[in-house]
Amino acid sequence: MIAIEGSGLRGDRLIKMILLMVFVYTSAIFQGTEIPKKQVQKYVSRLKHKRKKYRRPSTFGVGKDGEQWVNYLGRHSLEIQELMKLTRNKRRFYQQGIRAATLIASIS
Structure with missing residues (x-):
């Protein structure tokens, strides 16, 4: 990640970059x-277990990961359909994941 200071941006370009960053952060x-x-967070990130020492992902991280996951499923939809044909006993799980992606995509 490049620091703002190292970008060399000044004036209007710097303001536009900061506004873009604020927009992306707010969206996430x-x-x-x-x-x-x-109720589809389990598809996006791991939930914290009682005995684990690691914290749950932040609200920002969940939003960012959700968007990446939906984009990934969109790019690889043909492969997912082929996997659904190959493993018919897992079709219900694929369909649940696709439904979750649809719900997440409806947020943005």
């Missing part, structure tokens, strides 16, 4: 708060 936070409400 919004998605990160809506994903648990749709």
Whole structure:
């Protein structure tokens, strides 16, 4: 990740870059708060277990990961359909994941 100071941006370009970063961050936070409400967070990130020492992902991380996951499923939809044909006993799980992706995509 490049620091803003190292970017060499000044004036209007710097302001535009900061506004873009604020927009992306706000969007990820919004998605990160809506994903648990749709009850599909388990598809996006691992939930914290009682005996684990690691914290749950942040709201920002959940939103960012949700968007990446939906984009990944969109890019590889043909492969997913082929896998569904090959493993018919797992079709229900594929369909649940696709439904979750649809719900996450409806947030943005």
